[in-house]
Amino acid sequence: MSDSIKYNLDESRLPRFWYNIAADLPTPAPPVLHPGTLAPVGPDDLAPLFPMSLILQEVAAEREIAIPEPVRDVYRQWRPSPLFRARRLERALDTPARIYYKWEGVSPAGSHKPNTAVPQAFYNREAGVTNISTETGAGQWGSSLAFAGALFGINVTVYMVRVSYDQKPYRRALMETYGARCVASPSMETASGRAVLERNANHPGSLGIAISEAVEVAAQRDDTKYALGSVLNHVLLHQTVIGIEAMEQMAMAGDDPDIVVGCTGGGSNFAGIAFPFLGAQLRGGRKRRIVAVEPAACPSLTRGRYAYDFGDTGHLTPLTKMHTLGSTFTPPGFHAGGLRYHGMAPLVSHLKELGLIEARAYQQLAVFEAGVQFARAEGILPAPEANHAVRAVIDEALECKKQGTSRVILFNLCGHGHFDMQAYIDYFAGKLKDLAYEESELAMALAGLPSVPA
Ligand SMILES: *Cc1c(COP(=O)(O)O)cnc(C)c1O
Secondary structure: HHHHHOOOOOOOOEOEEEEOOHHHHHOOOOOOOOOOOOOOOOOOOOOOOHHHHHHHOOOOOOOEEEEHHHHHHHOOOOOOOOEEEOHHHHHHHHOOOOEEEEEOOOOOOOOOHHHHHHHHHHHHOOOOEEEEEEOOOOOOHHHHHHHHHHHHHEEEEEEHHHHHHHHOHHHHHHHOOOOEEEEEOOOOOHHHHHHHHOOOOOOOOOOHHHHHHHHHHHHHHEEEEEEEOOHHHHHHHHHHHHHHHHHHHHHOOOOOOEEEEOOOOHHHHHHHHHHHHHHHHHHOOOEEEEEEEOOOOOOHHHOOOOEEEEEOOOOOOOOEEEEEEEOOOOOOOOOEEEEEEEEEOOHHHHHHOOOOOEEEOOOOHHHHHHHHHHHHHHOOOOHHHHHHHHHHHHHHHHHHHHEEEEEEEEEEOOOOOOOOOOHHHHHOOOOOOEEEEEEHHHHHHHHHHOOOOO
């Protein structure tokens, strides 16, 4: 417990530093490669896309990275976020387990994503950048970056996956309220988008395609940089405020988690709660079970290959070694839009390979059942993504009951589902189905992985 003191919280219990797990890894994660030369990329290769301060965080080796004061000023609006014990859920489950959750839905955009959107916008403004392009699936990331752009006076363009653009007008309206421009992807604005539309004028879009569009625009324009809401090291770094706060809050509650759980799309909210605990373990502290939970219809950690792959469909990004379903894999249209990405954060993938974390996958009906049970006990309506973590937590708590053992379970309740009510409507109407991807499509996407000699 004394370990969290190293993180140096201020008088209002807000962390002064982000925690960089790279400093404590037993072996470093494999390097990011240039897709043409297959040589490790250097900071200059990434300079067209990101400001240098973020590139340096991407490759940083020091354990603690100071959070700039202007970022802490914004964080103070909702941080430290509350940590609750789910006593009513415990009673409903009749479990001896003690369940705690860190509640990230209190941010203005309603999820953990502003934890990184705010510093990304700040560092871009410091570098004189006036425009940022990005992608969004369900709209959580787009609205978070739109919020941060409004705070720091940056024009934000969001390429939003077409199906979500059509199905989730409220998230789009929120982005526009914050002042962002929202474009349905694939669009006619980029060569990547036009290439997809030429083949299929009604293409529903995917995160991989939207990333290609946003990257293309940033690479071509001097006044524009790119921002990503998950996957990258610096994004995971910014999210560690969650776990740093949680370590201290758990100590204040006089408890210590045996199991730490988070859902995984690109891996950032999971890393945010898990890495500070894992770091304490890697520095000789106690061992905990760390569980990543993903959708069975887009199972990169449990079914993907650990291999070098592109981050986008148009193959404009560098190659990263990660658990991947293949960059051309298009997952079926299940409701947790934030978890529909073909790859997993390289750091999370590396930890999985090292056996330091567990992973499991669930179908969406079981996931929504858990979310509804949580809402009826605790009053908070989780995002469909968060329901994956809730499912795993309830299963662990029921296992405790079966075994007659008590465990302390902590999970990241990464966002609210107030913009996702159609998914709940469909669930109650019996219209939600468990969806499977085509094994042949997965095989094809994996066959298309770039060949990188070991
Ligand atoms: C985006 C999002 C996710 C998935 O992204 P990660 O980077 O894996 O956290 C999960 N939950 C919510 C609420 C999201 O908005």
